[in-house]
Amino acid sequence: MLGNSSVRAFATRTTRLFRMAAATTSAIALLAATAACGSAASNSSDGTPTVTFMLDWTPNTNHVGLYVAQKLGYFKDAGINVTILPTAQAGAETSVENGVANVGFTTLSNVAAFNAQGADLKFVFDLTQKPVARWCALASRTDIKTPKDLSGKTFVSFGSAEQSAVVKQMIKYAGGTGTFSTATTGTNTFETLTSGKGDFGGFYVTWENVQSELNGPKLHCFVASDWGVPGNPDQLGYAVKASWAKDASHAAALRKFIHAAQRGYDYALKNPDKAADILVDQTPTAQLDSKLARRSMEEISSGHYWTTTDPTAVPGTTDLKQAQAYLDFQFAAGTYTNADGKTAKTAPQASELSTGKYLSATNA
Missing domain, CATH: 3.40.190.10 (Periplasmic binding protein-like II)
Structure with a gap:
């Protein structure tokens, strides 16, 4: 922990x-x-x-x-x-x-x-x-291998239209339905994932991902621009x-x-x-x-x-x-x-x- x-x-x-x-x-x-x-x-x-x-x-x-x-x-x-x-x-x-x-x-x-x-x-x-943002699930979630597997899962967010558009595009580009539910994070997206109240969320490769590598648990992440989101978000x-x-x-x-x-x-x-x-x-x-x-x-x-x-x-x-x-x-x-x-x-x-x-x- x-x-x-x-x-x-x-x-x-x-x-x-x-x-x-x-x-x-x-x-x-x-x-x-x-x-x-x-x-x-x-x-x-x-x-x-x-x-x-x-x-x-x-x-x-x-x-x-x-x-x-x-x-x-x-x-x-x-x-x-x-x-x-x-x-x-x-x-x-x-x-x-x-x-x-x-x-x-x-x-x-x-x-x-x-x-x-x-x-x-x-x-x-x-x-x-x-791009420095990453869309991540816990590495222990072996059922999530590509953004396609985020279909029907719970996205930990504050309900932002911008973020939802990015996630939807990634899922559809990977062959998924583009549908997902949302859970509002409290103070910590990472804790929301570890508690099982959400399946994936947004992190930064230059901070949370580094911290994950230092302290664990590991994250499995996707870059939006690799999955159909154009430009640099x-x-x-x-x-x-x-x-x-x-x-x-x-x-x-x-x-x-x-x-x-x-x-x-x-x-x-x-x-x-x-x-x-x-x-x-x-x-x-x-x-x-x-x-x-x-x-x-x-x-x-x-x-x-x-x-x-x-x-x-x-x-x-x-x-x-x-x-x-x-x-x-x-x-x-x-x-x-x-x-x-x-x-x-x-x-x-x-x-x-x-x-x-x-x-x-x-x-x-």
Whole structure:
């Protein structure tokens, strides 16, 4: 069985996977308060710009570049102060839209879902270049060999339309009926599976799968893109409010912030153990397992989840072709709805949702 720290880490990261996907069902309520909120832009007493960044969930290796940049002085070198905020109950997307934070960790598909309902978000930095989500059953379930065997089984989820579309497509592609029931997870998808209340759920290869290998029980997982789901469903990165970034001073600070964060991620790829230790040391309240953090960084580095041509450098760019293929798939599945709760009439366009203009530290 997993120890308390292992259970906690499984719970936080697994819950995040489904909370992020649930944006399509919650954005209307979460955006209701935006009109009363302003911008979080500020300067310190010496005039240095301050950028506030909101996490999407408990600190983990997806955020390691931020903590490295903070610890090693990369943000200071760039001429900015950075405040890293724990996630709010409403989520990073709504906090950015409301002006509670300048930048937030999210996914491109979440930006699409929120903007379909009236938000003004822009995806400005894409960390993950390869799919990281996995759809898993316990390895002890010998009756589940391919996604076809998920037909008629119980999916542990929060009822997200996006996740349901992915699972249905995987099952049908493998020759199954595409039908399944759902069970709402409490705090921990993994515990729900081990209790027998569910048959399969969503995990991350760079975190839960690593933890499963360290502590057991083993998981048997499938990658959505291997089973008929087009594009990259897992473009995780940073988003800002588009209107906020139109201000020249904000845009300049954003460029400096992203450039310094990239330095942090690049350092992590070149020094995975040191970066993992920085993450653990800089986030004591998260009580992260140092062995898990190190193994997670090893998995990220060896699996090239953040990189393209250079295995030691994070490009931060969005693969628009991969992004559009996935957005079109979700649109065809009826996932995106407008502020009235009606199905969106047109597919979200990755080229409009995402930009690489802030990846340079200067305007050049």
